[in-house]
Amino acid sequence: MSLASESAELASPLRGEIVHAEPSMAGVDDYLALLKPRVMSLVVFTALVGMVVAPRHLHPVLAFFALVCIAVGAGAAGALNMWYDADIDAVMTRTAARPVPAGRIQPGEALAFGLVLAGFAVTFLGLMINWLAAGLLAFTIFFYAVIYTMWLKRSTPQNIVIGGAAGAFPPMIGWAAATGGIGLESILLFLIVFFWTPPHFWALSLYSVEEYRRAGVPMLPVVAGVDETRRQILIYSILLAPVGALPWLLGYAGLAFGLIAIAGGLLMIGLSGQLYRRPEKRTAKKLFGISILYLFVLFAALLVEHWLNLHQFGLPFGRVFS
Amino acid sequence: MSMTMDEQPTDRGIVLTEEQKRRRRARSIAIALALGVFVALVYAVTLVKGPGVLVRPL
Numbered sequence: 001m002s003l004a005s006e007s008a009e010l011a012s013p014l015r016g017e018i019v020h021a022e023p024s025m026a027g028v029d030d031y032l033a034l035l036k037p038r039v040m041s042l043v044v045f046t047a048l049v050g051m052v053v054a055p056r057h058l059h060p061v062l063a064f065f066a067l068v069c070i071a072v073g074a075g076a077a078g079a080l081n082m083w084y085d086a087d088i089d090a091v092m093t094r095t096a097a098r099p100v101p102a103g104r105i106q107p108g109e110a111l112a113f114g115l116v117l118a119g120f121a122v123t124f125l126g127l128m129i130n131w132l133a134a135g136l137l138a139f140t141i142f143f144y145a146v147i148y149t150m151w152l153k154r155s156t157p158q159n160i161v162i163g164g165a166a167g168a169f170p171p172m173i174g175w176a177a178a179t180g181g182i183g184l185e186s187i188l189l190f191l192i193v194f195f196w197t198p199p200h201f202w203a204l205s206l207y208s209v210e211e212y213r214r215a216g217v218p219m220l221p222v223v224a225g226v227d228e229t230r231r232q233i234l235i236y237s238i239l240l241a242p243v244g245a246l247p248w249l250l251g252y253a254g255l256a257f258g259l260i261a262i263a264g265g266l267l268m269i270g271l272s273g274q275l276y277r278r279p280e281k282r283t284a285k286k287l288f289g290i291s292i293l294y295l296f297v298l299f300a301a302l303l304v305e306h307w308l309n310l311h312q313f314g315l316p317f318g319r320v321f322s
Numbered sequence: 323m324s325m326t327m328d329e330q331p332t333d334r335g336i337v338l339t340e341e342q343k344r345r346r347r348a349r350s351i352a353i354a355l356a357l358g359v360f361v362a363l364v365y366a367v368t369l370v371k372g373p374g375v376l377v378r379p380l
Contacts, residue, residue, distance in 0.1 A: 023336055023342045024342070024346070025341070025345060026345065027349070028349055028351075031352070061367060062370055062371070065366075065367050128371070
């Protein structure tokens with residue numbers, strides 16, 4: 001076959017009719033959904049706490065700008081996650097109505113949206129605030145979109161344990177934005193979110209186990225069974241309780257935070273123990289809800305203490321690290 | 323054969339439905355608002371940081 005006839009063959013469909021792309025039916029709310037606003041709100045809140053508890057403070061306008069960059073970066077990571085996970089989302093009831101699997105946004109549009117937002121967020125955080133915070137934000141987006149979404153989620157039941165680091169970085173980014181460095185206290189905030197993630201997500205996975213199995217996602221209850229998952233939830237809750245109280249134990253937070261951390265930690269252990277003894281979906285749902293409340297109250301306590309200057313009433317021996 | 327000025331093209335191209343037009347308008351307004359907020363934010367940050375806005379220690 002000659003080159004001329006080959007090109008004529010390739011061009012023939014173009015000669016006959018004009019093929020148009022389908023006009024977009026995406027609404028503004030679909031693009032907002034790509035940003036995972038609920039995850040974004042948690043990211044912004046924990047980043048704000050990291051910023052407030054830092055020993056140096058940004059001008060309010062700069063702090064607001066930094067938070068917007070962090071929020072947009074988190075949203076970009078969410079969009080990249082939805083682009084890559086569209087096949088999984090399509091077979092799970094909880095996620096089937098998301099814009100990409102529902103067909104309202106094309107995968108390429110979600111990818112471009114995520115990449116552009118990520119680029120803007122990292123670049124402007126670096127130019128206007130500092131490059132350490134920007135580097136941490138870039139690493140967080142990379143960790144969530146590539147390490148967690150593309151690799152861990154589909155390959156290991158430890159996906160959310162390691163992937164939980166992505167959700168734990170925002171308070172460190174907030175701290176880095178304010179100080180230009182990484183302090184021990186910001187690492188403690190990282191550890192709290194890191195150890196909080198497994199009991200939180202495994203509680204959710206316990207009442208969505210069939211969905212994850214159908215989607216082929218190797219979540220712990222799918223691979224190791226429900227009993228092992230309940231045992232792991234209890235272990236991580238027992239680890240989380242003292243980690244949650246570390247800011248007080250090391251002298252970075254006041255007595256109010258310490259009491260809230262101890263009470264919250266005991267509540268998490270108590271509920272996980274209840275779930276371990278009696279495997280009921282109701283208890284798993286309750287633990288999932290309480291875990292969100294636990295993290296919110298813990299970080300809110302830090303925030304309020306610093307605003308009211310009550311953190312000075314913490315244990316004194318930890319201050320040798322600061 | 324070239325088309326003369328008074329000839330109408332036979333293919334009308336993409337004709338948007340009213341719903342598609344409404345959503346496109348909403349997207350356009352959202353982009354305009356986002357750009358406006360972005361410009362205002364950068365302006366405010368520039369005022370706070372002064373003329374050396376892009377001079378940052380690495």
